[in-house]
Amino acid sequence: MAYDIAMPGYNTYNSNTIRLWSAKPFCEFDVVHFNEGNYYAAIEDRQKADQITKVLCYRDCTNEMIENRIKQEYFFSAATIKDIVVNFKKLNKDWDKFP
Numbered sequence: 001m002a003y004d005i006a007m008p009g010y011n012t013y014n015s016n017t018i019r020l021w022s023a024k025p026f027c028e029f030d031v032v033h034f035n036e037g038n039y040y041a042a043i044e045d046r047q048k049a050d051q052i053t054k055v056l057c058y059r060d061c062t063n064e065m066i067e068n069r070i071k072q073e074y075f076f077s078a079a080t081i082k083d084i085v086v087n088f089k090k091l092n093k094d095w096d097k098f099p
Contacts, residue, residue, distance in 0.1 A: 002083065021079045023049040 001022045008015040025045035034042035057069040088098055 002079070019080075019083070021053060021076055023052040023075060025049040 001024050003020045003022060004017045005020060006015050007018050025048070028046055030042045030045065033039075033044075051068065052071055052075050057065050057072060060066045060069070092098070
């Protein structure tokens with residue numbers, strides 16, 4: 001999910017926007033697991049999605065941190081490229097003009 005935040009310029013009346021991303025699971029809450037009494041399994045997908053965008057990894061201390069950083073890099077790159085292509089398709093039909 002994209003979030004646009006206004007960024008006012010310094011000593012000017014202009015502002016730009018910065019697009020931030022948040023990962024959302026396909027299913028927020030698994031009722032089947034919840035009804036079985038397994039609350040943690042019911043929210044597992046949401047926790048995995050939150051892990052991608054809540055805290056950015058910058059160190060490679062453990063294999064889990066390396067894996068999470070790669071997931072983050074892929075997620076942010078893929079989301080941004082998809083957004084660029086969708087916006088280009090809205091404005092143009094000629095793919096020869098795609099930068």
